[in-house]
Amino acid sequence: MNSFRHPARVSRRPALRVVPLLALMVAALAAVALAGGQGARAQDQAPPRAAAASAAPQEAPAPPPAPPAPVGAGSGGAPQGAAGAAPASPAAAGAPVPADIQQLLRLLQDDTRRAELIRILEALAAAERGAAAPPAGAPPAREPAAPAPAAPAAAEPALLAPNTLGAQLLSGASQRLSALSDELVAAAQALTDLPAVAAAVSELARDPVTRRRVLDASWKVALVFGLGLFAEWAVWRMLRRPRDALDAMAPRPGSAWNWLRRVPLVVGRLALDLVPIAAFAGVSYGLIGVVQPLPTTQLVMLTANHSYVALRAAMAASRMLLSPASAHLRLVPCSDETAAYVTIWLRRILLVLVLGAAAAEIGLQFGLPWGAYDAILRVSLLAVSLLLVVVILQNRAPVADLLRAPALAEGESPERARRFFRGLRDRFAEVWHLLAILWLFAAWGVWALEIEDGFQRLMRVSAMTLLIAALAKLADSGARRLIGRAFRISPDLAGRYPGLEARANRYLPVLKGIVSGIIVFIALLFLLESWGVDAFEWFGRGQLGNRLLASLVSIGLTVVVAIAAWEAANAAIARHLARLSRDAQAARSARVRTLLPMLRTALFIVIAVFVVLNTLSEIGVNVAPLLAGAGVVGLAIGFGSQKLVQDVITGVFLLFEDAVAVGDVVQLGGLSGVVEQLSIRSIKLRALDGSVHIVPFSAVTTVTNMTRDFAFAVLDLTVSYGADTDKAAEAMRRVAAEMRADPKWGAVIRDDIDVWGVERLSDSGVTVRARMKTDPLQRWNVAREFNGRIRKVFEAEGIAFAAWPWARPSGDAAPGGPGELLAPRRATE
Structure with missing residues (x-):
């Protein structure tokens, strides 16, 4: 924030705050009116008269027209440079008006004015001689031959559409820069003629009439403004108690009803603030008629009075809204610091505007060219734009904080589309001041270059930009809500299709991002169209x-x-x-x-x-x-890669024939293990000791799958030759029946034991074989449980084994073979 005085000091001080600047302006303009204005008028009138004389050299000299009054009398202070822009015709010059003749008679009868007229005529004659006579040794003036016009370049496609704001900005800037360069060259030529300027200044300083008139104008201006400001201050002092009473009666800030109750008091305070200004206006305007200044001095005083009154009235209106000294009478809700800040900067901006307009108007009364008049106004508004740029830069950070996306809650992570718009808001918050400054200078350029309907177009472009941005934001929010509803999975649907919700969530952020990108692209096209770029023509x-x-x-x-x-x-x-x-x-x-x-x-x-x-x-x-x-x-x-192709084809056929599957216990190419993975060209087996075998399908000629449909637990018991085989078979049936009665094993044993009898006779003893039908993957568990139980029964009944009893799942399965792969598994698996 800019440093400024305490709010209580902003509106409590009287109107003397701007007096030094206004007094300085009035004194300077009075001196210009009485001294510099005449010389400037002479310089403005000399070239046209010389041109008129050279245009009609053979005509008889016409009677001289009424000479200009030394202080702008006759025409009400109309600019002489404008009047002398075009020479009058001889007929018109030779027919003086009776009112002009009477005025000329009164002028000649006044000794002071007659002497002033003589001095002016001598200065004009000297100026004409100086303009007509070329410098010594200078060649005769000749217009340089105009260069041949260059051949027109081939027409190129214009980036900006015709008759748009951008096109007119470029065209107007080119024309105005050309005119401004001509004016600057002319001004530089006039200013660099230092001997002539010094001679004119010294002549005016030696003239006692001029000095007397400057002093007369100065004390009259000082008297008018001094008494007017004193009257304003006195009235302001007298109305201090009513103002304090209104401040005490004002309700405290709060509800809307208190705000409505405050309005009449604010209007009363405005009326009290306007009374001192009215007192200044009444006294100053009345004194202007009393002191009877010269016409040009009177115009200067009236313009200064108008400017001061307008400035004071505008500041009174701003105090009515902001009331920096009293929060009870403030209509605009803001803090004391903000109210004082806005009041100070508003005063600075209004002061620059009023001073610039007053200087331009007063200069116009003294014959200031219209180009210089426009230049003063443009520079004044440019200064206002620069002040606004300072305000923007001072408030860059607070406004950026308001524009940035709100902070996320702890642990919250926005979706991709929302991240895009959050980033867009944050980026806009970083560059908003640049856009605002660009808009300010664009508005100044539209006004300074006098573009036709420029302000309307600029406002329309700005409004369209804001509207398109708002519509794009609304469209994006609506589209995201619609997409969210369209992809919402009901509990019933999620129950019927368990993976549907996960797949929808996988594509939802991508779809939202695509839709957001399309909306931004369309908005960008409309923005380019509103800025004058024919974007739709590209498509x-x-x-x-x-x-x-x-x-x-x-x-x-x-x-x-x-x-x-x-x-x-x-x-x-x-x-x-x-x-x-x-x-x-x-x-x-x-x-x-x-x-x-x-x-x-x-x-x-x-x-x-x-x-x-x-x-x-x-x-x-x-x-x-x-x-x-x-x-x-x-x-x-x-x-x-024929082998690879063979692997793939073999694997596909094996899978389609359902020869193997993940989890099966198989034997492939002399290797056995549990199938862990099937790829397009190989099979991975996990062996009993944890080793992994990768077998290409092309190496598989025979597949032994030991875990399909059902299985048989083959039980071979070898007893001694002295044992009773029938008693052994009966014991085997009894143990099998017990196992089927057990819930743990009955669930995996599908049928009663089938005792085949004596399988073979060997040197060690007699082998009795039986088998039990079981679930897949359970035959090894059933065989182990049966062997443990039958051993205890044989020991109890005295049936001797010929050798260490053992049972294997199949006749050709050796210990440590495929049957051992599922050793840790139980029957309930």
């Missing part, structure tokens, strides 16, 4: 934008169709797996889970190739050579 028939947009739409549709096909295939597979799981078809479910990675890989390759080829075709790449090259490369790879 006309045959234009680059049209082709680019068509390609993007085609590529986007291709990607959407590809994603839909991919997700539909995944959803169908997942639904089929869920149905198999509900129907207790574990075998088929395992096979589908085995085929799923390969199917997904193949589908992804097909979809990716389709999308890439379509994208390249839309970009303009000829895909025919690519397809031919891919075919050649594929043929070469096929010849060079």
Whole structure:
């Protein structure tokens, strides 16, 4: 914030705050009116008269017109430079008006004015002689030959559409810069003629009449403004108690009703503030008529009075709204510091505007050229723009804090589309002051360059920019809400399709980001159109934008169709797996889970190739050579990788025939283990000791799957030759019956034991064989449990084993073979 006085001191001080500046301005302008104005008028009138004399050299000299009064009498102070811009015709000059003749008679009868007239005529004659006689040794003036016009350049397509604000800004700037350069050259030539300026100043300083008139004008101006300011101060002092009473009666800030009650008191305070200003106006305007100044001095005093009254009235109106000294009478809700800050900067801006306008108007009365008049006004408004730039830069940080996106809650993470707009708001908060400064100078340029309907167009462009930005924000918010509702998964639907919600959440941020990007792109096109850039023409028939947009739409549709096909295939597979799981078809479910990675890989390759080829075709790449090259490369790879192709084909057939599945215990190529993974070309087995075997499908000639449908636990018991085999068989049936009666083992044993009898006779003893039908993967567990129980029964009944009793799941399975792979598993698994 800018440093400023305490709010209580802002409006308590009287009107003398701006007196030094106004007094300085009035004194300077009075001196100009009485001294410098006449010399400037003489310089302005000399060239036209010389031109008129050279234009009609053979005409008889006409009677001299009424000479200009030394202080601008006759025409009411009209600018002499403007009057002398075009020479009068001889007929008009030779017919004086009777009123002019009477005025000339009165002028000649006054000794003081007659002497002033003589001095002016001598100065005019000297100026004409100086203008007509070229400098010694100078060649005769000759107009340089105009260069041949250059051939017009070939027409180029304009970036800005014709008759738009941007086009007129560029055109007006070019014309105004050319005119301004001419004015600056003329002013530089006049200012650099230092001998003439010094001679005129010294002549005016030696003239006693001029000195007397300057002193007369100065004391009259000082008297008028001094008495007027004293009257304002006296009235302000007298009304201090009523103002304090209104301040005490004002309600405290609070509800809307208190605000309404405050309005009449604020209006009364405004009336009390206007009374001192009215006192100043009454006294000063009355004294102007009493002291009877010369016409030009009177114009200066009236203009200064108007400016001062306007400035004081504007500040009174601002105090009515802001009331920096009293919060009870403040209509605009703000703090004391803010009210004082705005009041101070408003006073500075109004002071620059009023002083600039007053200086331009007073200068115009003394014959100031219209170009200089416009330059003063433009510089004044430029100074106001610079002051506003200072205000903007001082308030850059507080406004940026208001524009930035609100802080996120702890642990909150916005979605991608919201992050984009949050970043956009933060970026705008960082550069808002630059945009505001650019808009200020654009407004000044529109006014300074006098662009037709410039302000209306600038306001329309600004309003359209804000409207488009607001509509884009609303459209983005609405689109995100609609997308969120469209992708909302009800609990019933999520229960029927478990993976649907996860897939929807996967694509939801991407879709929101795409929609937000489209909205921003469309808003940018409308912004360019409102700024005068014909953006929609870029997307006309045959234009680059049209082709680019068509390609993007085609590529986007291709990607959407590809994603839909991919997700539909995944959803169908997942639904089929869920149905198999509900129907207790574990075998088929395992096979589908085995085929799923390969199917997904193949589908992804097909979809990716389709999308890439379509994208390249839309970009303009000829895909025919690519397809031919891919075919050649594929043929070469096929010849060079026959074994790989054989692995893939064999694996596909094995899977489709449901020969193996994940979790099966198999023997492949002399290796055994549990199937852990199936790829498109190999199978991975986990052995009993934890080793991993990777077996290519081309090496598989025979598959031994020991975990399909059901299994038999084959039980071979070898007893001595002296043992009773019938008693041994009976013991085996009894132990099997006990196991079936046990809930733990009855659930996995599907049928009674089948005792085959004596299987063989060997040197060690007699082998009795039996088998029990079990669930897959349970025969080894059942055989181990049966061996443990039968050993105890044989010991109790005195049946001797010929050798250490053991049972194996099959006749050719050695200890440590596939049957040991599931040793840790129990019957309930």
